[in-house]
Amino acid sequence: MSYGTPVPDGDPLMEPFWQNAREHRLSVQCCRDCGDRHFPPSPVCPSCLSEEQDWEVVSGKATLISWVTFHRAYWDVLQSQLPYDVCLVALEEGPLLMSNFLGPRPENAREGLPLRVAFDAVSDHLTLPKFVAA
Amino acid sequence: MTSMNHLRNKVAVVGVGNTPYGNFPHKSDYALGADAFKAALVDSGLEKHEIDGLVTCRVPYYARMGEVLGLDPRWTLAMPGHGRMSGMAIIEAMLAIESGAADHVALIYTNIGRSRRMNYGGDDSASVWDPWGFTSPGAAHAMMFRMHMQRYGTTTRQLAEVSVAFRQHAILNPDAVMKKPMTIDDHEEARPIAEPLRLLDYCLINDGAVCMILTSAERAKDLRKPPVLITGAGGRDAFRRSAVANFDPDMWFTEAQDTSRQVYEMAGVGPDDVDALMCYDNFSPTVLFSLEGFGYCKRGESGAFVEGGRLALGGALPTNTDGGHLSNSYMQGWALNIEAVRQLRGECGIRQVPGCEVVHYVATTPCTRSIIYTRA
Ligand SMILES: [Zn+2]
Numbered sequence: 183m184s185y186g187t188p189v190p191d192g193d194p195l196m197e198p199f200w201q202n203a204r205e206h207r208l209s210v211q212c213c214r215d216c217g218d219r220h221f222p223p224s225p226v227c228p229s230c231l232s233e234e235q236d237w238e239v240v241s242g243k244a245t246l247i248s249w250v251t252f253h254r255a256y257w258d259v260l261q262s263q264l265p266y267d268v269c270l271v272a273l274e275e276g277p278l279l280m281s282n283f284l285g286p287r288p289e290n291a292r293e294g295l296p297l298r299v300a301f302d303a304v305s306d307h308l309t310l311p312k313f314v315a316a
Numbered sequence: 317m318t319s320m321n322h323l324r325n326k327v328a329v330v331g332v333g334n335t336p337y338g339n340f341p342h343k344s345d346y347a348l349g350a351d352a353f354k355a356a357l358v359d360s361g362l363e364k365h366e367i368d369g370l371v372t373c374r375v376p377y378y379a380r381m382g383e384v385l386g387l388d389p390r391w392t393l394a395m396p397g398h399g400r401m402s403g404m405a406i407i408e409a410m411l412a413i414e415s416g417a418a419d420h421v422a423l424i425y426t427n428i429g430r431s432r433r434m435n436y437g438g439d440d441s442a443s444v445w446d447p448w449g450f451t452s453p454g455a456a457h458a459m460m461f462r463m464h465m466q467r468y469g470t471t472t473r474q475l476a477e478v479s480v481a482f483r484q485h486a487i488l489n490p491d492a493v494m495k496k497p498m499t500i501d502d503h504e505e506a507r508p509i510a511e512p513l514r515l516l517d518y519c520l521i522n523d524g525a526v527c528m529i530l531t532s533a534e535r536a537k538d539l540r541k542p543p544v545l546i547t548g549a550g551g552r553d554a555f556r557r558s559a560v561a562n563f564d565p566d567m568w569f570t571e572a573q574d575t576s577r578q579v580y581e582m583a584g585v586g587p588d589d590v591d592a593l594m595c596y597d598n599f600s601p602t603v604l605f606s607l608e609g610f611g612y613c614k615r616g617e618s619g620a621f622v623e624g625g626r627l628a629l630g631g632a633l634p635t636n637t638d639g640g641h642l643s644n645s646y647m648q649g650w651a652l653n654i655e656a657v658r659q660l661r662g663e664c665g666i667r668q669v670p671g672c673e674v675v676h677y678v679a680t681t682p683c684t685r686s687i688i689y690t691r692a
Contacts, residue, residue: 196444222444222559247565248466250458251511256438256451265511268450270459270560280445280560293466310447 195223198237203309206301210277212238221277242299244271271297271313284312320549321582327410328536328543331360331529332654337493337645340523341431345375346384348525349426353385356527361540369418371405373425391418399598402649403685407549409530425650426525454518455510456563457599462512470619476503478600479516479642481628486639488667493522494643517600519641526650544657548583548688550575558682571684572609583688587612591672592659593635594652596679597642606680634669649679660691
């Protein structure tokens with residue numbers, strides 16, 4: 183899964199997310215009992231504590247909340263990409279997602295900018311959902 | 317809702333101590349902790365055998381700390397090395413003393429992060445966001461500051477006022493790590509780390525230890541130094557929105573407002589009564605969020621509020637008079653709490669706030685905590 187940045191402990195809860203991403207689907211965990219959508223995934227529903235959790239493919243529509251430009255690499259693999267941006271987006275369905283812009287940062291980037299998901303296969307095993315201006 | 321209001325002025329800080337701050341590769345956590353404990357014990361005038369409560373924070377193993385110090389407490393609490401824990405630990409100790417679980421509690425914080433090359437990012441703090449290259453608490457604060465800039469027009473030059481004021485204080489503090497004068501332009505020209513933040517928005521990483529000794533206000537009367545009372549305390553955690561570590565999409569405003577209501581009500585004072593503010597400053601934007609959340613200025617107006625040296629000694633709201641985490645020492649809130657005590661005792665020499673009677677400690681974090689100290 184890793185391409186130099188670790189996926190912590192190979193978290194089994196995240197496996198459906200990565201599988202969906204490889205197939206170019208963005209998904210979040212959804213509670214079968216109360217419908218609460220959440221991400222990152224949780225062993226029980228944070229709203230009603232049900233263990234009945236599904237993964238739901240979401241629209242891929244989002245709005246930009248904020249972004250930062252990293253000038254320091256905490257992993258060697260990112261050294262060559264400096265400086266690089268990380269953005270925080272709010273999915274239309276609610277959950278927040280930390281991600282990257284695919285390609286250059288949109289020129290009119292500011293809070294509220296409409297975005298849509300795009301997929302970046304960074305290795306044979308890992309596809310990262312990223313975002314572009316909608 | 318119940319409150320802690322009945323605990324107003326019941327518990328006192330009677331001893332404080334700290335090690336030098338710097339890079340000590342040959343000293344263990346326990347050696348530093350012992351140095352700080354000895355200093356605080358002397359400061360309090362207590363005998364070692366009178367310590368019957370122990371709080372350790374960031375100390376690898378509480379029992380080893382007790383073994384090193386020759387203590388068999390009847391109440392012990394071990395807390396992890398997060399900046400938010402200092403205020404939490406002091407409140408816990410207050411509750412332990414008031415409940416009768418312990419009479420004299422020593423709280424010991426140790427940090428050897430500098431000499432052991434702690435990074436605070438990457439493999440030191442693995443998270444679900446690593447594959448996108450997002451890591452480090454500083455980047456989380458950069459995210460929030462960008463939001464503040466966009467929503468309210470706050471500028472990096474306004475943010476610089478925070479770092480510049482605290483550096484002025486560090487220059488007056490013999491213990492402080494950073495003594496080089498700093499201007500707003502220095503801040504603007506510093507190396508970017510996670511933009512919009514630059515090097516001078518980041519706390520130091522250094523070794524050191526701090527100890528505080530607390531007891532009841534009643535027992536404190538007979539001790540060596542004039543007691544400093546815990547007059548107000550409050551807190552609120554924000555775990556539901558904590559998926560991004562050290563980040564909150566509302567900059568913990570709701571939690572800070574809730575905490576401020578608790579602490580001001582218990583203490584019977586408000587922001588206008590505060591002579592000095594000790595504000596947790598792992599990154600400079602936290603100070604702006606705290607000023608707004610605790611009612612020192614209106615929401616969105618902290619940038620203008622800090623202009624013109626308002627936070628500097630001689631300004632209207634002297635803040636982090638020891639230099640804070642940005643310029644004194646990375647003691648994760650603990651050094652600010654002992655600075656509060658020293659200001660109220662009038663022990664701060666050339667950095668003393670004149671007529672200091674009310675000092676407010678604030679940590680606006682996923683576990684927001686606040687304490688108001690006053691002179692007995
Ligand atoms: Zn549910």
